[in-house]
Amino acid sequence: MTYGLNGLPGTPNAERLPMAARMAHWERLLERTFLPGRVRGDLQGQIDRIFHLERMLVAELSLAPQSIEHTMGHLLAFSGKKQTTVVAHVVLDGAGFVEQNGTRIPFTTGDVTFRSFSSPSVVAFTEPTRIYSIQLPAEAVGLSHRSAYASSGAIPKVVGGTGPSAQAARQLLRGLAADATSAPERLCALTAVPWLIAGAYYSETGPDDMLRMPNPSRWQSTLSYIERHLFDPDALSPSTCAASVGISTGYLHKLFSQRGLRFTQLVLDRRLDAARTLLTDPAYRTQPIASIAYQCGFSSAAHFSRAFSRRFAMTPKQCRSGLLA
Numbered sequence: 001m002t003y004g005l006n007g008l009p010g011t012p013n014a015e016r017l018p019m020a021a022r023m024a025h026w027e028r029l030l031e032r033t034f035l036p037g038r039v040r041g042d043l044q045g046q047i048d049r050i051f052h053l054e055r056m057l058v059a060e061l062s063l064a065p066q067s068i069e070h071t072m073g074h075l076l077a078f079s080g081k082k083q084t085t086v087v088a089h090v091v092l093d094g095a096g097f098v099e100q101n102g103t104r105i106p107f108t109t110g111d112v113t114f115r116s117f118s119s120p121s122v123v124a125f126t127e128p129t130r131i132y133s134i135q136l137p138a139e140a141v142g143l144s145h146r147s148a149y150a151s152s153g154a155i156p157k158v159v160g161g162t163g164p165s166a167q168a169a170r171q172l173l174r175g176l177a178a179d180a181t182s183a184p185e186r187l188c189a190l191t192a193v194p195w196l197i198a199g200a201y202y203s204e205t206g207p208d209d210m211l212r213m214p215n216p217s218r219w220q221s222t223l224s225y226i227e228r229h230l231f232d233p234d235a236l237s238p239s240t241c242a243a244s245v246g247i248s249t250g251y252l253h254k255l256f257s258q259r260g261l262r263f264t265q266l267v268l269d270r271r272l273d274a275a276r277t278l279l280t281d282p283a284y285r286t287q288p289i290a291s292i293a294y295q296c297g298f299s300s301a302a303h304f305s306r307a308f309s310r311r312f313a314m315t316p317k318q319c320r321s322g323l324l325a
Contacts, residue, residue: 030068037074038312041066041125051176056136056194058173063094063131067124073277075117084138088197089113090170091161094129097260098122100156102223104260110161112169112200120273121156132173136194157201165199172196219255221245230270231297238263271296272311275304279319289316 026043044064051058089098095108100121107113115121116138159166172193222245229235241263242252256263275296278284284292293304293316308316 037068037070039066039068040313056134058135058176059133061131061133063125063129065125065127067122069120069122070117071120071273071276073273073280075120076277085117085135086138086155087115087117088134088136088201089123090132090134090166090173092130092132092170094125094131095127096123096125096129098156098158099124099260102219102259102261102266103156105156105158107158110166110170111158112161112166112197113156113158114201115156118155132170134197136197159200163200165196169193169196169200218245218247219259222252222255226267226270230267230274231295233297233299236267236297267297268307269311271298272308275308275316276312276319279316285320289320292316 026045027037027039029047030037030039042064043066045066046062048060048062050060089107089112091107091109091111091113093109095106097104097106098113098115098121099105100115101119105113113123115123161167161170176193222241225241225244226236229241234240238252239249242249245252247255253263256266275292275298278287278292278296279289289305290301293301296304298304298307305316308314308319312319
């Protein structure tokens with residue numbers, strides 16, 4: 001069954017809806033059929049098919065340029081079992097990047113990408129893209145969810161599509177999706193796909209120079225400082241962060257630019273994510289919005305409101321109203 005932008009029952013003319021409503025519609029479609037996330041961009045796409053392969057859930061998706069973000073709010077809503085899941089994308093056509101744990105890695109046609117549900121992440125499609133999106137247990141690719149793999153550089157990862165494991169996985173997935181295999185062949189394929197995805201994960205054909213970023217210990221120290229002081233506006237300037245980590249402010253910005261990031265934007269995005277989580281939490285429904293802004297590290301309620309509206313295409317009040325509706 002194909003699920004398009006107009007495929008959700010009850011909204012037959014979704015493309016005519018206002019932008020905020022279209023965003024909510026496509027997010028609901030993803031949530032009901034495959035995977036919840038926050039969508040930004042063109043908001044066009046369809047889920048061509050969904051099928052199960054033993055412990056894996058596979059969806060074939062066609063997407064316009066857009067990004068899908070899994071925030072801490074999404075992760076906390078997942079069950080404990082879901083939080084130990086790895087997401088692999090087998091890219092049939094298109095390009096974009098994955099971002100997690102402060103690292104951004106580009107991908108293109110044929111590549112296989114990996115990220116986890118252990119920490120917030122973003123997958124962005126910078127051109128029309130078709131993918132197989134696969135959810136599988138972390139141990140299926142040899143990763144223990146009890147280890148520190150999410151912060152060790154193992155996740156995220158992109159491997160090139162020229163390797164034999166990636167090529168074989170694409171071919172098998174196409175056959176399984178089309179039901180083009182006989183019963184014995186299908187049984188063998190069901191057994192082989194997890195091994196091929198794991199084989200692709202350990203392939204040496206990926207852009208390793210992107211993964212082996214300089215000075216990982218400095219980077220982890222910087223991220224740790226940001227997390228500890230995220231809600232303290234006086235302790236989270238670039239200069240105070242750099243001094244606490246023991247580096248210059250210029251080198252701090254270099255650490256971020258090497259990963260395609262900016263210090264101020266990362267801090268702002270994490271604070272906005274935290275604020276949205278509180279605004280949608282019934283326990284905070286009576287707390288003034290300005291108070292939530294201050295709690296999340298904003299020194300001005302007006303600045304918070306403007307930044308929130310730019311990021312989420314709705315005001316903080318509208319975000320809360322959606323909870324109360």
